[in-house]
Amino acid sequence: MLISRRAFGRAAFAAGLLLSTSSGVAFAAEPESVEIRFLASQGGLAAHELADALGYFKGTGITLKNVGYAQGGPASLFALASGDVELGSAATAAVLNSIAGGNDFVAAYPSNGINKGTESIFYSLEGSPIKSIKDLAGKTIAVNTLGAHLDYTVREALYANGLPENAAKLVVVPGPQLEQVLRSKQVDVTAFGYWQKTFEGAALKNGPLQKIFGDTDVLGEIAGGFVVLRRDWIKANPQAAKDFVEKSQAALEYARLNPEETKKLIAEKLAARNENPDIAQYFTGYGVREGGKAVPRDLQFWIDILARGGTIPAGKLKAEDILYDPANFTVAGN
Secondary structure (H helix, E strand, C coil), X not given: CCCCHHHHHHHHHHHHCEEEECCEEEECCCCCCEEEEEEECXXXXXXXHHHHHCCCCCCCCEEEEEEEECCCHHHHHXXXXXXXXXXXXXEHHHHHHHHHCCCCEEEXXXXXXXXXXXXXXXXEECCCCCCCHHHHCCCEEEECCCCCHHHHHHHHXXXXXXXXXXXCXXXXXXXXXXXXXXXXXXXXXXXXXXXXXXXXXXXXXXXXXXXXXXXXXXXXXXXXXXXXXXXXXHHHCHHHHHHHHXXXXXXXXXXHHCHHHHHHHHHHHHHHCCCCHHHHHHCCCCCCCHHXXXXXXXXXXXXXXXXXXXCCCCCCCCHHXXXXXXXXXXXXXX
């Protein structure tokens, strides 16, 4: 007798709820409840938030709790280190600096990545003489935070062009004001991070801007940042950690395959947070590899750069010791 896939799935699910015992059959215990607090990012939706909206955490015992906004990745990592949240999210360089500084963090999954479809772009005003990386020397660049992806991208861009890494001045500007400070000429250049494509799209709708360069021109295609967990939390909650990472990666894959549906979900969530839902139309994707996976180069590239600059000792960090491996319920190298 043939059985449909749907019926087979229901039967398998029901069977999975049962455990054999010496006295007969009993229902398995419900998954232990685990609350994961996090800080949101203005103008966007993290993959774990998308996973929650898609219902991927149902039956896992995981509950997400938004406890506010993070101005940038370093602030998110500080909250994680202090125990105010269970997860952080930051640019790879910021994550590595934090780990090198003594925080026992693990890169759980790539939060975003860069490719030619989704990249950070540095803009000057239309007609500005600032047209290349070499023109950045002595100029002021607006970024959302210091010590994170855009900061290190500027340093690497200047270095690759034979200029001192500190040849440009970076100033911190919240994402919603990045366009305003450029058009009012308070800064020479504005950088829209790969996670700020919604703000970038809204800015370009208001008039053309002059692209100077994108971060893929400097870094190639690479994970831009990571969602980070504490190693002790993973060890205390191995199943929750595995479920959290795998469901978040599944959400990244959903977004890759269903961009229009993802935009609608982002708009709904932004509206619920009293943010502008219209900017969701400019979402270009998370920019990560198929399946939401990371590879060692995503970390090793920045490890080598930080070691070159003396920020961390050579050999202190290894990519395989930092990347979380959900298939093995542990951290590679431990």
